[in-house]
Amino acid sequence: MTMSHTGGRRRPPTIHDVAREAGVSRGTVSRVLNGGHYVSPAAQEAVNAAIRKTGYVVNRHARSLITGRSDSVGFLLTEPQERFFEDPNFNVLLRGCTQALAAHDIPLLLMLAGTEDERRRITRYITAGHVDGVLLVSSHSGDPVAQELREAGVPLVACGKPIGLGSKVSYVAADDRDGARDMVRHLLSLGRRRIGVVTGPLDTPGGVERLAGYKEVLAEEGLPIDDDLVVSGDYSRASGEAGAERLLTQAPDIDAVFVASDLMAQGVLATLQRAGRRVPQDVAVGGFDDSPAAVAASPELTTIRQPWDRISAEMVRVLLAQIGGEDPAAVILPTELVKREST
Amino acid sequence: MTMSHTGGRRRPPTIHDVAREAGVSRGTVSRVLNGGHYVSPAAQEAVNAAIRKTGYVVNRHARSLITGRSDSVGFLLTEPQERFFEDPNFNVLLRGCTQALAAHDIPLLLMLAGTEDERRRITRYITAGHVDGVLLVSSHSGDPVAQELREAGVPLVACGKPIGLGSKVSYVAADDRDGARDMVRHLLSLGRRRIGVVTGPLDTPGGVERLAGYKEVLAEEGLPIDDDLVVSGDYSRASGEAGAERLLTQAPDIDAVFVASDLMAQGVLATLQRAGRRVPQDVAVGGFDDSPAAVAASPELTTIRQPWDRISAEMVRVLLAQIGGEDPAAVILPTELVKREST
DNA sequence: TTCTCTACTGTGAACGCTCACAGAAGCATG
């Protein structure tokens, strides 16, 4: 392994150097670099050898300049970041996307658009073509950035179904409703009949769908849907605590709670324990997400696993397809019940 | 606000378009773009107006091609990612760096080098000049990537003092030793005398320094340093549980534990509670990091705050300085004791 | 033979920018 550029920063080899070394022209080297069609086996081999010998790496700037592509994608957060960064799911998603993209040799640019100023700057950056597409993580409706990007024709894939955008935007989401149904059925199967629910924010599809699943199952079982059993939260731990308190006063006889996120469920557990209710003996608690928070809780949470690894993989797949010219697509992935100590 | 490129994807305006619109030459526009030296006020104004009117955004690829800079930096994780992604500190650091860079209009590329393969690919990518510098997050010693990057002359700033690399590499770190000293002194001030410690991994500077602080204070107070009081962990929650179990068998009379990370402290709390010890009445527990895990724990953790916002800001500052040609530098930032329920 | 088709190769001409340089204009100095 002889490296020609030992120490210091030498001018890196260009496609010319490779061509000279291999005894072919730039064109041929370029063809090898881009799939190797219309290249003779001999030339192919010579070029590859020359690349190894010179330590050549393509200059992406030069390539991007002429192709118009940037061969990079943005990972865009348009909300106050605390929300996401304290959410363990977010981590998993970010990692999954980075890895899925790495497999295609595409770097991920992390973009935070918390303030109005940042939003403007980033919108400019993106619409200027500095990324080929955007993975959008934003749950709330009426996101102006998403709207603008869509109108500018930037390939876009959202995580979770975006509300308020036309149907022409791709998204990948877990089957929230079905997951909620599984959890509520699970609680029923344990003999629980007074099942409270702490919903997510109801201006997000996840919040709405999980509540809908809860109501559906109760209705199917012929159980009444008591308004006192329904309180809403915002996915944060604090709102879980507050929600549980409201539940305990409105419906002190509850024997189970379905909580629309693990983080909120942590809060629910804390409140229940403070109130002297044992989990799961007195009150069973079911979470949602199967985030690291689920095993960090005590007792460990029974929860609904969102297939984050598949979600990120699909987001990348759909985005790349769209960059490649395909039409937008929606992908819904199944969830899974994970039983632990809290039920 | 009239946008010339409404809908669809039109060819974006170039520096030529701006020059024509402003009635000047490319050179003048370029000068305005790069600080505006040697440009008359009249030309300055005309160019700015033309930029606004055309909606011009500089093509970074073209610029990078000639300048050799990429105007982007990498955020590199060289360890098995689970470790970091489950660590709430990591989030804060990543966000801080992204924002600090955004202020300079520099995008952050997230790079995960978990496997050997990825390591190779990413090293190539970086040494090919696709980023101007690297923010390195890797605690363990003997990291081959860091070594290679250093040798290739890539500007580099580590988070936490890297072991094993020459002293010529920049880093930014919290004052681990001093933080540990604060915590142990705090526990002593509460009247505790049998203070156990769960250390971090001892091949990391943080692990070593925090233990050193613990020992120093005990020595200063004339207290014996009992080997039974010292167990080591790896910063994970599970290792906190295991560590607490060992402590309870080796030294059942402990009345306090200093735990080198909040995540481990969560595990310690769980084990103590299972063993019937009340926190803080029977055993006081002090964590380290002041991560979100600290308030997620019950009781909420007394801990040592690492100034992550300042750490990220300093990392970016030092990296940019180094990219600008300055010499490497080390920055140590003070920590702060945060009192909560567990002591 | 001659023509066509396929597989392969080399060569300018971009892509949009910055940089070095040349030059102009204004003003003071010799």
Place this chain on the structure above:
DNA sequence: CATGCTTCTGTGAGCGTTCACAGTAGAGAA
């Protein structure tokens, strides 16, 4: 009037790549 200096401006070249096009050579068909 020449000379120098400073401030400002325009121009050509070139960064490293891909793309379109023009070839070449060999095989098969007419």
